[in-house]
Amino acid sequence: MNATIEPGGVAATKVDAGDSPGRLAVRAVLSRPTAVFGGVVLVLVALLAIFAPWVAPYDPLATSWAAVRKAPSAAHWFGTDEVGRDLLSRTIWGARASLSAGVIAVTIAVGAGVPIGMLAGYVGGWLDAVIGRLTDAMLAVPFLILAIALAAFLGPSLGNAMIAIGVTATPIFVRLARGQVLAARAEDWVEAARAVGNPPARILLRHILPNILPPVMVQATLAVAAAIIAEASLSFLGLGQQPPAPSWGSMLNTAQRFLTQAPWMAVFPGIAIFLTVLAFNLFGDGLRDALDPKK
């Protein structure tokens, strides 16, 4: 983009055809090999999760006393667990629990946090003060401890774990949206929109929201990574997905008891968590660099 001052003194911006901010960002993400790697892994994991019933070689719940704790082989690539269930199939099905938990929890956090934060930033005054103090209070409790406490009181289940993680992650988005709105409110174009007589709701939704979306998207991507680890942690502790339904965290919980006899039980679910979280982190980092207006 080249900005030139024309004789009349009006700044004109020469933009190539098709250079919308969105396309520029996509190109910037695609120019980063690490971000592309993250994106590809994410798509693969998502496809595995969606098509689990067709991709998984065995029923993830089918036990077989003839195949208890078998090491990885041609028949069972990842080996079998303590009741003879195929670990590859369970790992593939586990992607469903982990991905949906990560995405749903963050959707809850964004859906609640962004409107609250925008309202606080736009209205200001006592409402902002109250929301600000509430956010401080929630952020004062370490993430996982608050999620554990919430999950404990709500009762152990995958759905409640998602709610607990979502609620715990909400203040991050409240704070982010509030800060962004405060910055945007001082801009000339918001002032102009107000001067023209737009109602506050329209200014917030039509003018401010599209402008604060990029940082929210970056934060959301990184938050999914954190939420997947949190879900795995809660499931590992027995507060998430309940057995026998497969989830990476609960598979690791069981694996720890058979570490001497069947170490492969602990290897693959861990690698699955690591790769998925790594992919979200790489993609989120790439997205942040690509959307950074300073670059």
Place this chain on the structure above:
Amino acid sequence: MLSFLPRRLLQLIPTLFLVSVLIFGLQQLLPGDPALVMAGEEKDPEVIEQIRKQYRLDQPLPMQYVYWIGGVLQGDLGESMRIRQPVSQLIAEKLPVTLQLATMAMTFALLIGIPAGVLSAVKKGTAWDVGANVFALWGLSTPNFWLGIMMIFLFSVQLGWLPASGYVSPFEDLGQSLAATVMPAFVLGNAIAAVLMRHMRSAMLQAMSADYVRTARAKGLHERVVVLRHALRNALTPVITLGALEFGTLLSGAVLTEQVFSIPGFGKLIVDAVFNRDYAVVQGVVLVTATVYIVLNLLADVLYVLVNPRLRA
């Protein structure tokens, strides 16, 4: 400084108040009659009646809070339903164990994270930089309970060098205590080392391009002196404060690490309490954790002002 501290202390009051309301409110999430749920397996009407009386569940909600917070302010966090011990006593017993683990973890994090960050900034764009960044990504993406399990497999099951679980107090046997805590402390410190490395790298890069570093170089000082005496000293300040904030991560991580290594600390206390539906203990642990975290944040702020002469005026 004189006006800063009281103002900051005053800000703590509403935050602490809301944290206490939040934690008190948790028990409202319990489905059905809390007394019935708290009584657990035994549905003895006498026990239920006692719980109702003890927690004043027959009174309106705001009054229940007033009684609860009144007790908390006097150090009474309630009683464990299962062990029949005051919650404050339980926490006082378990806290030193977690503090030992946390201190060792922070030592690991500083010893790995700071040099890695400095190296990566000084050798920007080289293999060292790439290596340090890969390490940081690995640390941020590895769930620490899985790392713990893998380390147990390698160092306890395969090599037999270290005990797989358990805890020995350092006052009993220092050697055994270190042997039992070195793995969990490393696991716990690993993720924080990654965060510190990233902070250190960006702070160092900023410092290295500052005027005073150029001046130091122009004076003909040895590069090592420039890096260590001039750049590092200035870059370390924000990193130390950010490090203090990582204490929350440490406490969260301790819950899982203690579970994996069967260490009877703070984290194990909350997990056991969750499964025994010992809600007073859960509330007590969360309250103490939040308070410790808030106080540490305050200390970090004060430290930041103290070491930064420009803010002291």
